[in-house]
Amino acid sequence: NAGVTQTPKFRVLKTGQSMTLLCAQDMNHEYMYWYRQDPGMGLRLIHYSVGEGTTAKGEVPDGYNVSRLKKQNFLLGLESAAPSQTSVYFCASSYPGQGGYGYTFGSGTRLTVV
């Protein structure tokens, strides 16, 4: 019963480097989300997907790209990392129309950009 798995759990990047965060879920959830968590700001939605092959912008999408080529995977990419992207990133998933029951979250990725 893995639920939502995020890899890696920790990463340090240099400014300008690129990387991809992987989110995988085994619950057959249609909807998936990427959030970032910063001190004093709670969690903010970056991008989300309502199904395979679809993506949409959330509250803070700038500097990030996403892809949902397979239903179970949702990738978050940083093309040119900046120190402002230092954060903890969370992936979450839910069934369509059942977000009211809450999301299932991964355990997060702590990213530091130096």
Add this chain to the structure above:
Amino acid sequence: AQTVTQSQPEMSVQEAETVTLSCTYDTSESNYYLFWYKQPPSRQMILVIRQEAYKQQNATENRFSVNFQKAAKSFSLKISDSQLGDTAMYFCAFMKWGNNDMRFGAGTRLTVKP
């Protein structure tokens, strides 16, 4: 856009006592969901309790209960018989009915003292 405000950045309580965490939100919607999530030092986001706005009865889950005041747009969390394991960051969250964009407050760090 919906906003969620948690006015208490930090709180502490003695073990076995009761504590109440505050949350207010701003919305023009009539149908929505409200949530409290717990984030212990492990970083995992754990759903504590949820409330559907159309239900007048306050939700209860064991030692956790809410005081939902729809007119006042208030959604406080009461933790009874506090335990050391309740030490965590607590996030209040809002989601419109039929929408999957969950919005979070900045969080309240709760410390339970022995």
